Amino acid sequence: MVGKKSGSVDTLLIEKRIISPPQSFRENARINSRKQYEEMWRKSIENPDEFWGEMAEEHIDWFKKWEAVEEYSFQDDVFVRYYRGAKLNASYNCLDRHLRSWRRNKAALIWQGEPLEESRTFTYLQLYREVCKFANVLKGLGVKKGDRVSVYMPMIPELAIAILSCARIGAIHSVVFGGFSAEALRDRLLDSKANVLVTANYGMRAGKLIPSKTNVDLALAGCPDVKNCIVVKRVEKDCNMVEGRDQYWDDLMSSASPFCEAEVMDAEDPLFILYTSGSTGKPKGVLHTTGGYMVYAATTFKYVFDYRDEDVYWCTADIGWVTGHSYIVYGPLAAGATSLMFEGVPHYPEPDRYWEVVEKYRVSILYTAPTALRSMIKSGDHWPLGRDLSSLRLLGSVGEPINPEAWMWYHYVIGREKAPIVDTWWQTETGGILITPLPGCISTKPGSATLPFFGVNPKVIRQDGSEAGVNEGGYLVITKPWPGIMRGVYGDPERFKNTYFVQYPGVYFTGDGARRDEDGYIWLMGRVDDVINVSGHRLSTAEVESALAAHPKVAEAAVVGYPHDIKGEGIYAYITLKDSVELTEELRYELTMHVRQEIGPIASPDVIHFTSAMPKTRSGKILRRILRKIASGDIDQLGDTTTLADRAVINDLLNTVN
Ligand code: WT7
Secondary structure (H helix, E strand, O other): OOOOHHHHHHHOOOOOOOEOOOHHHHHHOOOOOHHHHHHHHHHHHHOHHHHHHHHHHHHOOOOEOOOEEEEEEOOOOOEEEEEEOOEEOHHHHHOHHHHOOHHHHOEEEEEEOOOOOOEEEEEHHHHHHHHHHHHHHHHHOOOOOOOEEEEEOOOOHHHHHHHHHHHHHOOEEEEOOOOOOHHHHHHHHHHHOOOEEEEEOOEEEOOEEEOHHHHHHHHHOOOOOOOEEEEEOOOOOOOOOOOOOEEEHHHHHOOOOOOOOOOOEEOOOEEEEEEEOOOOOOOEEEEEEOHHHHHHHHHHHHHHOOOOOOOEEEEOOOOOOHHHHHHHHHHHHHOOOEEEEEOOOOOOOOOOHHHHHHHHHOOOEEEEOHHHHHHHHHHOOHHHHOOOOOOOOEEEEEOOOOOHHHHHHHHHHHOOOOOOEEEEEOOHHHOOOOEOOOOOOOOEOOOOOEOEOOOOOEEEEOOOOOEOOOOOOEEEEEOOOOOOOOOEEOOOHHHHHHHHOOOOOOOEEEEEEEEEOOOOOEEEEEEOOOEEEEOOEEEEHHHHHHHHHOOOOEEEEEEEEEEEOOOEEEEEEEEEEOOOOOOOHHHHHHHHHHHHHHOOHHHOOOEEEEOOOOOEEOOOOEOHHHHHHHHHOOOOOOOOOOOEOOOHHHHHHHHOOO
C-alpha cells in the first residue's frame, strides 16, 4: 500500500470514513451541490413525466415525439411503457446526429488490441460508414426489423459495429459473451430463435488464441435455424468455413454501400436481448426496448461520469455483458464521447497493462470492476506508480460490492486523491446505473454505492414487506420504474412477472440484500437468491449444478458461493458420486473441464468437495445454509441442524473438508 494514509484500511470493518469530492473536481462539475442533486431527484420522483420528458429532449433525437412519458403497473398485469408513440433509432442517435456537428471527425471508438501495437480509431464519420455497410450486409442476407441476430465475438471493433448495425435496421441483437462455451452459445441461440450469427475466427486472451469458430461450429450443429454465419478474421489464420452458411466479414463488406437509412423504430420496439443468470438453471433473455433505454443510458452516462466533450472515457467491461452495452456503446456514443474499447486483460503482458493504456491515451474517466482492482493490488503498487496516471479525473466501479481496501487503493494509488470514485450499483435488468454517487456533490463512503440516481426510488424492506430501520439489513426493492428497466423476459412473459413482481407485489425485487445507514446511504450486501457473483460475472448455482449433475459419474451436486480474495465469490461444489465410481484426483480435473465445456471457464469450480451424502431435510431438500457455512470455513456456527434427516452427514462433510 502507499503511504501512511492507507495503512489502516485492513481494519476498516465498519467503514466510518467519509471522502468529499475534491475541490478541484467539484468546481467544474455538472452538479456540484447536494441541494441541486436533491432538487433534481425530488422532481424526478414527484414529476417523472416532466423530468424524463426534459431528459429525452436533451439527450436524444426523435423522429416523432411522445404522447405520454411514463405509464406502468407494478401490480397484476405488470407492464412498463415510456414515450408512448414516439419514434427514434438508437444507431442514428449514436452516429448520424453527431455528423452534423464538429464531432463528425472526433474519435468515437478507440480500439486497443491485446498486442501492444495493434490499435484502430474510428471517427464518428468512419464508424457511421462501417455501421451502414454492415447494416446493408445484414439486409442483403434478408435480416428484417424484429429478427434476432446473435453476436459471439471477442472485444474487437466489429462487435460494436455489428450491434449498431442491428439497431440501424431494427434487428434485435443478442450478444453472447465470447468466453461462453459452445453449449451455452447453442442454448442462447435456440432461445432467441436467431437466424444469423456474427462471430470471429479466433479470439485472443493473454497471448493465446481462442478458437471461437470451433465453438461456433459445435453450437451450430444444434441450431438448424441459423442460416448465415459471418466470420471476422481477427487473425490471419484459416478456420473451418461451411459452404452455403459461413462467409467472411471482409468479403461481404467490400461491396456494401456506406449509406443505409436508419429504420424508424417505436420507443417500445425491442433493441436487444441479453442473457443473464437467475435463480433457476435456465438463463433469462432480458429484453430492453429502444426509447427509455437510450434516454436512461445517455442521462446516466452524462451525470454519473460527469462527462465532458474532451474526456477520454474507458470502460474495461466486455460488450458481452450489459456494462459494455450501456457504457461502452450506447451511453457514450449517444453522448458523442470518445469511448475506448480494450481487447486485453489486466495482467498481460505485464500487470500494468491497464495503466499503460491509461498513459498512452491519457484516459480521463476509468470504469472498471473490483475484481480487476484486487488482482492488481496483489501485483504491487510499483506497477501503477511507474506510470503517468495524471490524466485520470474520475474513477468508477461496477459489478460487485467494492471492499474498502480496494476502494482506498483505487483512491490513493490510482486516483492520487484527485479523482472521485463512483461505486455504481445496477443489473442487467435495470439497463443502467441505479445507485451511485454523483461525483461532484456526494461525499463517498468506501464500500457504499450511496444514493439513488434520478427517477430511482429504492427501499430496503424486511421479509414481511415492511420498511427496514436504519442500518437494518433487508431486501432492496425499487418502488417505481425508470426508463431503462427491462420490459420482459424474451419468450417468457410469466417469468418476468414471477421473478420480479410477485414476491413483493407493487415493487421491483432486485434480488440483492442491502442496508441504509443513518445518512440514507445504501450498502449492498450481496444476493439473497441462488445467484453468485464470480469476478463480477453473474452465475446461478443451479446452472453450475445442472452442468455437474449431467456428468455420468455424478449422482448429486450442490453449489454455493464462498468469499474469495480476488474473485469476490468463488464456486464451491459439493459432489456425491455414483456408487460404482472410484474417487481419483483425475476425476476432479475431469469435472472441472466438464463445467468449462458446458458453461465456460468463468464457471470452473474453485473447490470440489466430494462427500458421501448431502445434508438434507426430511423432505429431501438440501440445506444450503449449512453448505455455505462449511464452504466459508464457519464450521463453528453451523446454526440449527435439527431439521436434518441425518445429522451424521455433517461429520462426514467436516471430515472431508478440502
Ligand atoms: C448484480 C447484477 C450491472 C453491471 C454488471 C453486473 C451485483 C453490481 C454492484 C455494486 C454491489 C453490485 C449485484 C447485482 N452488483 N454492481 N456496485 N455493488 N453489488 O450486472 O451481471 O446483471 O449482475 O451484480 O448483486 O444484483 P449483472
